[in-house]
Amino acid sequence: MPSSAELHQRRAAAVARGVSSMIPSYVGSAGGGTMTDVDGREWIDFAAGIAVTNVGNAAPKVVAAVQAQVERFTHTCFMIAPYEQYVAVCEQLAELTPGSFDKRSALFNSGAEAVENAVKIARHATGRQAVVVFDHAYHGRTNLTMALTAKVMPYKQGFGPFAGEIYRVPMSYPFRDGRSGADAAAYAIGQIEKHVGASNVAAVLIEPVQGEGGFVVPAPGFLPALAEWSRAAGAMFVADEIQTGFCRTGTWFACEDEGVEPDLITTAKGIAGGLPLAAVTGRAEIMDAVHPGGLGGTYGGNPIACAAALATIETLREIDGAAAARHIEAVARPRLEALAGKHPVIGDIRGRGAMLALELVEPGGTTPEPAATAAVAKAAHDLGLLLLTCGTYGNVLRLLPPLIIADDELDRGLSLLEQAFAAAL
Numbered sequence: 001m002p003s004s005a006e007l008h009q010r011r012a013a014a015v016a017r018g019v020s021s022m023i024p025s026y027v028g029s030a031g032g033g034t035m036t037d038v039d040g041r042e043w044i045d046f047a048a049g050i051a052v053t054n055v056g057n058a059a060p061k062v063v064a065a066v067q068a069q070v071e072r073f074t075h076t077c078f079m080i081a082p083y084e085q086y087v088a089v090c091e092q093l094a095e096l097t098p099g100s101f102d103k104r105s106a107l108f109n110s111g112a113e114a115v116e117n118a119v120k121i122a123r124h125a126t127g128r129q130a131v132v133v134f135d136h137a138y139h140g141r142t143n144l145t146m147a148l149t150a151k152v153m154p155y156k157q158g159f160g161p162f163a164g165e166i167y168r169v170p171m172s173y174p175f176r177d178g179r180s181g182a183d184a185a186a187y188a189i190g191q192i193e194k195h196v197g198a199s200n201v202a203a204v205l206i207e208p209v210q211g212e213g214g215f216v217v218p219a220p221g222f223l224p225a226l227a228e229w230s231r232a233a234g235a236m237f238v239a240d241e242i243q244t245g246f247c248r249t250g251t252w253f254a255c256e257d258e259g260v261e262p263d264l265i266t267t268a269k270g271i272a273g274g275l276p277l278a279a280v281t282g283r284a285e286i287m288d289a290v291h292p293g294g295l296g297g298t299y300g301g302n303p304i305a306c307a308a309a310l311a312t313i314e315t316l317r318e319i320d321g322a323a324a325a326r327h328i329e330a331v332a333r334p335r336l337e338a339l340a341g342k343h344p345v346i347g348d349i350r351g352r353g354a355m356l357a358l359e360l361v362e363p364g365g366t367t368p369e370p371a372a373t374a375a376v377a378k379a380a381h382d383l384g385l386l387l388l389t390c391g392t393y394g395n396v397l398r399l400l401p402p403l404i405i406a407d408d409e410l411d412r413g414l415s416l417l418e419q420a421f422a423a424a425l
């Protein structure tokens, strides 16, 4: 196997610079809570490929399901010749997503594609155009989803013009706005009513716990108030659960925490154990408002990805993925609190389940410390810990281990994080 250094040289001559990587090491194999690079070095995985491999890399059931499916058939296009695996994934989504009402789903390839389609469906069903999104939101990198995404650098810089009829309002961000959920919702709703007009809103689109924007958990009451306002306004309440879904936050979907039942929900990342698959699931009458042929795509709901999703869901049921996420929080949170006691640069510890974050600021205040954040992340990488950063201000460290991480691996990863703080600051 070529070394990471050799691969890096080849990459520089062949791969576009705009596609960057967090670490300079190349993957040899991965499984459980670890990754081994081509140079034979083992890493603790606190990234799960950005909350994708919730059941771990090369999870046994997923591997078996993919192998069996790839030998039967690889692709027919569901729009030409349909197959059971697609239907079965939609059945599972209807059962697992919040709300006991009649649901339908459509399958796609990526999270951004699911979000685009949720917007198409909401506009078609309501006959309206405006889409309300929030500060710090991340919804993808395609043209429409760039417009929905908040952060300019690196996601939007130089890539305009962007799609129209997108309106951004303030997010509940307890560490920074100090508002209750009800106050923050009243403020956001006031902005919508003043600047957009309730009768023009097709969709209110929100991540129930924000991902790339900084793992921002809105204050209790914020999401229910927005869902209730949307219902009264005749707008679709759309939950983007692409990062939070499939047990990540300690429930199957993050909306369950406050009993919110979205009209439409987008899923991807954790759905298929690492294979590309995404979905829009929603109330039957909304989903079915679209004429036959109005939704689809060549690869959407590819049979191999669907087989992987069914095996992933079965695995999450078997291991009780939601309980596993809560266990990770129970182990990690006290360690993070102790770490914050030693390092006053840690201004906030937040998140739920296996989606936890540290926000780094000037001690005692809220001024972001992106340089310290980058230094800790770099030290973690040097020590062999896959650790991601996020946040509008680039000052949030996030923990996203696979839900099947072993206790000793989790313990090692947390120790490496502690060592990284000690080394960097």
Ligand SMILES: *Cc1c(COP(=O)(O)O)cnc(C)c1O
Pocket (backbone or CB within 6 Å): 109, 110, 111, 112, 113, 115, 138, 139, 140, 141, 207, 211, 212, 240, 241, 242, 243, 268, 269
């Ligand atoms: C990752 C992500 C997306 C985009 O998904 P892709 O598969 O990368 O297109 C959209 N929304 C949220 C909340 C995400 O975390």
